[in-house]
Amino acid sequence: MKEKRISLIDHHIQLAGFCSMDELCQHFNISISTLRRDINTLLTQKRVQKVYGGVASFVQNVIPFENRGIINKVAKSSIAEQAAKLINSNELIFIDSGTTVREILHFLPKHVAKLTVLTNNLDIINYIADHRADIGLITLGNFYKTSTRSFVGDDTVHIIDKYNINKAFMAATAVSIENGLTNSDVQEFEIKRKIVLKANSVFLLADISKFDSSTLMTYAQLSEMDGIITSACPSKHYVDYCKTHHIQLIY
Known part of the structure; x- marks a missing residue:
């Protein structure tokens, strides 16, 4: 259950590029403490990065x-x-x-x-x-x-x-x-x-x-x-x- 949720959170952030913590809590109907633990897992995996106001995809796909x-x-x-x-x-x-x-x-x-x-x-x-x-x-x-x-x-x-x-x-x-x-x-x-x-x-x-x-x-x-x-x-x-x-x- 936890692994699936983290995977879904990861997918959501990769698609959006940036998400606020409040947005993620509301979207996945989870507490801020649960979300922080999940984000820490993604940080360790270098899937996301902490930025001002929330988290972002580790690699920003910006078109040249x-x-x-x-x-x-x-x-x-x-x-x-x-x-x-x-x-x-x-x-x-x-x-x-x-x-x-x-x-x-x-x-x-x-x-x-x-x-x-x-x-x-x-x-x-x-x-x-x-x-x-x-x-x-x-x-x-x-x-x-x-x-x-x-x-x-x-x-x-x-x-x-x-x-x-x-x-x-x-x-x-x-x-x-x-x-x-x-x-x-x-x-x-x-x-x-x-x-x-x-x-x-x-x-x-x-x-x-x-x-x-x-x-x-x-x-x-x-x-x-x-x-x-x-x-x-x-x-x-x-x-x-x-x-x-x-x-x-x-x-």
Whole structure:
């Protein structure tokens, strides 16, 4: 009985990527003391690792950045196009690092003028430098991460404090109601979290395949979003959640 339960817990964590202790207790209807003993067994077997807020799969199966752009390419472009419609003249916007958000400026409405972009996204930086001299550009980070084509740095979160950000367009590795918006990089986590706290309006851009999953770290709760832009109507669970929390849902 115990071995079977541990095996089921292990399988659940491997599928989810990250789980809180409370979530596991509720899902398997066990006490916290029983769960801790089971988790210790999985820790010994190097199946899971303790992280802030719960436990995570020992190996995070994150798709390399260079391959992410190929996956659901049409859906990603459609999401970016919808997001671009939310941008107005005279705004300072943040564009996150990710294969969906990097296409936003390609769909920028022609009437938008005097726009300033704050970003750590290499693709956005290159696009503005090569094609949009009319857009103001503020860059974040002094250390380049090849795996995510983004810039990070210890002082970056302090620099963000200086700016009044009208809108932030965020990416996430995975999304769920229970664990919110998650990613797997500590340095990017700090930037994302700070932006969510600082921006007047925050929009999540994520194709539907990223829903109902999670990875290592939660950088924002779903309730902190002002809008969610995705590729298809999510399940009723998410639709109801958005209505309850007054989150604009666009798909």
